[in-house]
Amino acid sequence: MEKIPSGIKGFDDITGGGLPKGRPSLISGGPGCGKTLFAMEFIVRGIADHNEPGVFVAFEENIDDLKKNFKSMGFDLDDLVRQKKLVLDHIAIERTEIEETGEYDLEGLFIRLGAMIDEVGAKRIAIDTLETIFSGFKNEGILRSELHRLLHWLKNRGVTAVVTGERGDRSITKYGLEEYVADCVITLDHRLMNQIATRRLRIVKYRGSIHGTDEYPFLISSDGISVLPITSMSLTHKASEERISPGIPRLDTMLGGKGFYRGSSILVSGQAGTGKTSIAATFIDAACGRGEKCLFFIFEESESQILRNMKSIGINLEPWVNSGLLKFHAVRPTEYSLEMHLSVMLKLIGEFKPRVVAVDPISNLYPIGDDIQVRSMLMRLIDYAKSLHITGLFTNLSNDGNYGAYMVEPTEMHVSSLMDAWLVLKNVEGNGERNRAFSIIKSRGMAHSNQLREFVLSDNGIQLLDVYKGREGVFFGSARMAQESGEVDERLRKNEEIDRKKREIESKRKLMEIEIEMLREKYVREEQDMKILIGQDITREKTEAKTMKEIATQRQVDR
Amino acid sequence: MPTLPRTKRKENKSEKTEETVNDAWILRLYVAGQTPNSLTAFENLKKICEDHLGTTYTIEVIDLQKHPQLAKDHQIIAVPTLIRKLPTPVKKIIGNLSNTEKVLVGLDLRKVT
Numbered sequence: 001m002e003k004i005p006s007g008i009k010g011f012d013d014i015t016g017g018g019l020p021k022g023r024p025s026l027i028s029g030g031p032g033c034g035k036t037l038f039a040m041e042f043i044v045r046g047i048a049d050h051n052e053p054g055v056f057v058a059f060e061e062n063i064d065d066l067k068k069n070f071k072s073m074g075f076d077l078d079d080l081v082r083q084k085k086l087v088l089d090h091i092a093i094e095r096t097e098i099e100e101t102g103e104y105d106l107e108g109l110f111i112r113l114g115a116m117i118d119e120v121g122a123k124r125i126a127i128d129t130l131e132t133i134f135s136g137f138k139n140e141g142i143l144r145s146e147l148h149r150l151l152h153w154l155k156n157r158g159v160t161a162v163v164t165g166e167r168g169d170r171s172i173t174k175y176g177l178e179e180y181v182a183d184c185v186i187t188l189d190h191r192l193m194n195q196i197a198t199r200r201l202r203i204v205k206y207r208g209s210i211h212g213t214d215e216y217p218f219l220i221s222s223d224g225i226s227v228l229p230i231t232s233m234s235l236t237h238k239a240s241e242e243r244i245s246p247g248i249p250r251l252d253t254m255l256g257g258k259g260f261y262r263g264s265s266i267l268v269s270g271q272a273g274t275g276k277t278s279i280a281a282t283f284i285d286a287a288c289g290r291g292e293k294c295l296f297f298i299f300e301e302s303e304s305q306i307l308r309n310m311k312s313i314g315i316n317l318e319p320w321v322n323s324g325l326l327k328f329h330a331v332r333p334t335e336y337s338l339e340m341h342l343s344v345m346l347k348l349i350g351e352f353k354p355r356v357v358a359v360d361p362i363s364n365l366y367p368i369g370d371d372i373q374v375r376s377m378l379m380r381l382i383d384y385a386k387s388l389h390i391t392g393l394f395t396n397l398s399n400d401g402n403y404g405a406y407m408v409e410p411t412e413m414h415v416s417s418l419m420d421a422w423l424v425l426k427n428v429e430g431n432g433e434r435n436r437a438f439s440i441i442k443s444r445g446m447a448h449s450n451q452l453r454e455f456v457l458s459d460n461g462i463q464l465l466d467v468y469k470g471r472e473g474v475f476f477g478s479a480r481m482a483q484e485s486g487e488v489d490e491r492l493r494k495n496e497e498i499d500r501k502k503r504e505i506e507s508k509r510k511l512m513e514i515e516i517e518m519l520r521e522k523y524v525r526e527e528q529d530m531k532i533l534i535g536q537d538i539t540r541e542k543t544e545a546k547t548m549k550e551i552a553t554q555r556q557v558d559r
Numbered sequence: 560m561p562t563l564p565r566t567k568r569k570e571n572k573s574e575k576t577e578e579t580v581n582d583a584w585i586l587r588l589y590v591a592g593q594t595p596n597s598l599t600a601f602e603n604l605k606k607i608c609e610d611h612l613g614t615t616y617t618i619e620v621i622d623l624q625k626h627p628q629l630a631k632d633h634q635i636i637a638v639p640t641l642i643r644k645l646p647t648p649v650k651k652i653i654g655n656l657s658n659t660e661k662v663l664v665g666l667d668l669r670k671v672t
Contacts, residue, residue, distance in 0.1 A: 092634050099650070099665035102599070102657035107591035108623055108635040115627035137637065137653075 001183075001208040004052075004160055007045020008038065010227035014212050015203065019184060024151050024161035026181040028173045029188030034199060034220055035164040036061070037073075038188065039126035041224045042162050044075045047085045052123035055087045055116045055159075059132035062090045074223060087116040093136030100138050106146040110153060117159060125154065126162045134175050151180045172204060183207045189215070198337040201227055217339030219347065226347055237386040239263065239445075244391060246279075247286025250464035254440060254449040260421055261445065262355075263389040265382045267416055269396040270425030274436050275457055276395035277301075279423070280358045281310045281317060282462050283393050288320035292355035295348060296328050299364040303328040314460045327352055338369040342377045346384055356391045362415065363397040375415060382418055394419070420444040425455055428476045435476035438464055454480065584608075584616035585644040589635045591623045596655045600639035603656035611668050641665075 003017035012018045019025045019042070029035050036058075043054035058066055066088065067077045080086035089112070117125065130147070137143050154161045163181065165173030172178040178185050185205040191198060200215040218227040243258035246266075252259050260266060266283075268276050277300075284294045298306060306328070307318050320326035329348055333341070349357060359381075365374045378394070385392045396415065416422050421443040428435045438455035440448045453464040454476050468480035475483045588604055590597035601620065608616050623630045623638065633642075643650035643666055652665040663669040 089631055091636060093636075099652040099661060100654050101652060101661035101665070102603075102654035103596050104637045104639060104654045105594075105596065106637055107594075108589065108630050108638045108640065111591055111623045111627045112630035112636070115631065133636070 003209070004046075005050065006042050007049045008041050008225050008227060010216075010218070011201075011225070014216055014227060015206065016209060016211065019160055019162070020206075020209070021160055022155065022158045023183045024154050024163050024181050025184035025186065026163050026165055026173070026177055027186050027188060028165040028167055028178070030167045030190060033167075033188040033190040034218070034225060035188055036128050037220060037225055039128045039162045039164050040066075040070055040075065043086065043124055043126050044070075044077075044080070045224075046124045047080055053085045053120040054124040054126070055089070055113070055120070055122045057089045057091060057113065057116075057125070057127045059091050059093060059127070059129055061128075062092075063088050066090075084120050087119050087122070089116060093132055098136065104139075104142065106133075106143075106150070109146075110150065113154075114157070117157060122159060124161070125159045126164075128164045129166055130163045131165045131173060131175050131177060147177070148180050178204075184209075188218075198339050200339070217337075217343050219340065219343045221347070226343065237263070237383075237389075240389055244290070245286055247282040247289075248279075248462050248464060250453065254451070254453070254464070255443055256447045258446075260391065260443070262391055263386055264420035264444070265385070265392040265394065265418060266421045266423065267394050267396060267419035268423045268425070269398050269416075270436075271398050271427050274425035274427060275455055275462065276397070276425060277306070277360050278310070278313055278315075278457055278462055279425075280360050280393055280395055281306065281315050284326060284356060284358055285310075285315050285317060285320070287356040287391075288317070288325045291325070293324075293352065294320070294326045294356040294358070295352055295354040296326065297345060297357070297359045298328060298330045299333050299359075299361060302330050312459075313457050313462070327354070333364045333368055338365060338373055338377050341365065341368075342380055345381055349384065349388070349390065353388075354390060356393070357385055358393040359395070361395040361397050363395075375418070378415060379418055416441075430476070431479045433477055433479075437467070437476060583645050584612055585619070586616060587619045587621060587633075587642045587644055589621050589623055589629075589633070589638055589640040589642070591638045594638075597639055599655040599657065600641070603659070603662070604641060607656070607659055607662055607666075611663065643667075 002021040003015070003019060004021045005012045005018040006015075007018075027035050027038050040056060043056050046052040046054050056066075061069070070077055077086060077088060081088060091109070091112075113125070116122065133147075134140070134143060151161075151163070163177065165175070165177040167187070168174040168176070172185060172187060183205075184203075184207070187202050187204055189200045189202070191200070199218050199220065201218045202215045203211045203213065216227050218225055240262040242262040243260065244262050245252050245259035246255075268279050270276050280296070284296055287294050296306075301309070303321075307316075307321070310317055317326055321328070327348075329344070331341075331344075336344075345357075345359075362374070362378060365377070369377065382392055394415075419442075422441040424439055424441050426437045426439075428437045436455035438453045439451070442448075452467050452474065454467050456463045456465055468475040468483045586604065586608070588601060590600065601618075604618060608618065621629055621633075623635065629635070637653040639653065639655060641652040641656065641662075643652075650665055650667065652662060656662050660669070
């Protein structure tokens with residue numbers, strides 16, 4: 001089936017090209033759901049973007065009101081009428097004035113439409129709200145056959161028509177218009193969930209065309225309707241080999257020296273006050289420093305508050321804001337629905353075309369959606385970012401609990417599988433103080449350090465320090481310092497001990513040497529004594545022998 | 560089959576009846592070509608006027624196929640449509656006017672009972 005682009009942002013993506021060409025489509029919805037805007041945008045975009053003149057027939061609003069309403073959306077209907085591109089007609093149906101007697105038909109309407117189509121050579125026509133006609137005539141039988149004829153007639157004229165209808169209780173439209181529109185039926189919805197209004201669009205029927213059957217959230221903003229072709233995304237994005245630095249040198253080295261992959265999604269989770277926003281700001285500062293555009297979605301603080309707070313750790317984001325590289329989008333999560341948040345985010349990303357997107361924090365979305373909703377919303381956001389090679393950084397506030405440093409709660413588990421990298425900040429209490437531990441839980445596709453680091457916010461930004469690892473465990477903060485200084489004392493003490501031992505041994509050696517000397521002297525003395533004694537003995541013997549001889553001589557021994 | 564008048568057609572009658580309310584009755588009948596409904600409506604209208612208005616009334620027949628712009632200008636959707644231009648207020652009756660009673664009520668010629 002041939003299609004023509006409606007010109008409505010996103011709608012042409014989810015329908016694979018727009019509305020069926022030369023055929024009527026039905027747009028149905030309750031009051032205030034955006035039917036009239038849809039119909040008008042179809043006509044105005046047709047004129048502006050595709051040079052297809054159009055006719056707009058209003059049953060409910062008069063022309064002046066229409067012009068006024070759409071002027072505020074930036075559509076200058078008067079100008080288009082002057083250019084002979086647009087014809088506006090208000091068909092007034094006033095039930096009370098009309099008396100019916102006998103048979104009739106709606107040829108007048110046909111002639112009227114025909115005249116307007118011929119007037120500008122219209123290719124598009126919008127009839128809003130056709131069903132109003134039911135309130136103007138009593139004979140429903142005639143009306144039904146005439147409406148049937150009208151839709152056929154429009155088809156034969158070859159104009160692409162958008163016909164709007166009021167939502168019924170049990171049917172798509174109050175009077176069952178959908179029975180006559182065979183080709184394309186779309187419903188618009190505006191409902192409340194958790195006290196937050198959400199607009200949704202659904203393609204109920206699109207003959208001969210593949211279309212998503214989901215409900216698509218849509219936005220009505222100052223420039224018309226934006227439908228979000230979010231679920232139509234698939235996992236087909238190309239993975240980048242490029243690495244980008246998170247702006248924390250030590251983290252670079254923890255990630256194999258090169259940082260994160262471009263286009264990856266990074267989760268930073270941690271308890272309150274652990275420095276998640278600071279990491280995000282550092283990341284953005286680094287990206288802006290590389291000349292990359294960044295979009296920062298903040299749910300907790302205002303722009304100026306973040307700018308001020310980050311200055312205190314030496315990160316000045318203001319120049320980036322001024323130069324247009326950095327754009328903040330600060331909004332309370334409860335401002336509107338989850339879908340709306342997503343819509344706004346995707347819209348801004350599409351317009352601003354950033355290379356880095358940060359969301360601080362995603363946990364603030366939980367009050368307005370459950371786990372599954374938030375997860376699917378983030379999935380859409382991440383998929384969209386990835387398809388455009390945008391690097392995403394998401395912070396998540398963990399509950400303060402007495403979990404171990406690596407324990408994580410279920411919400412994080414749900415979200416973390418969407419993420420390529422996961423950094424965890426953890427408060428560590430001890431010795432009457434609180435310190436922050438930092439670790440990388442995962443980082444897909446790259447070698448990364450498994451070491452715990454101490455996370456310190458200094459005047460010069462974020463610093464990751466080695467933690468103290470000793471026999472008595474892991475220490476942070478002043479305990480680390482104390483342990484470190486304690487270790488020095490210990491070393492000094494040991495050195496002294498050694499010195500002392502050395503001195504002791506030295507003195508012992510000296511003592512020993514003295515003793516040796518004394519012993520030697522004693523020995524020498526004794527030796528000398530001995531020698532003397534021996535000399536005396538010899539002398540005495542000699543003397544004795546001499547004496548004996550002399551005695552013998554004396555006694556006159558026989559000769 | 561009688562044909563519709565091609566232009567404005569005035570019918571002045573000399574007789575007066577009781578039910579004549581005002582001298583200046585202007586009635587417009589919008590039709591789209593010479594369809595059976597158009598012709599029936601015209602015949603019915605003529606008869607009603609003759610029977611109830613008597614002398615001075617004007618019937619203007621407007622064929623929208625010849626003057627398509629008038630459908631928009633005069634807010635006409637259904638055909639045949641009869642409009643009482645004068646006397647005011649403007650009254651609108653649609654259909655082939657086959658129910659005379661209803662037409663009379665619609666034209667304020669008879670009170671609803």
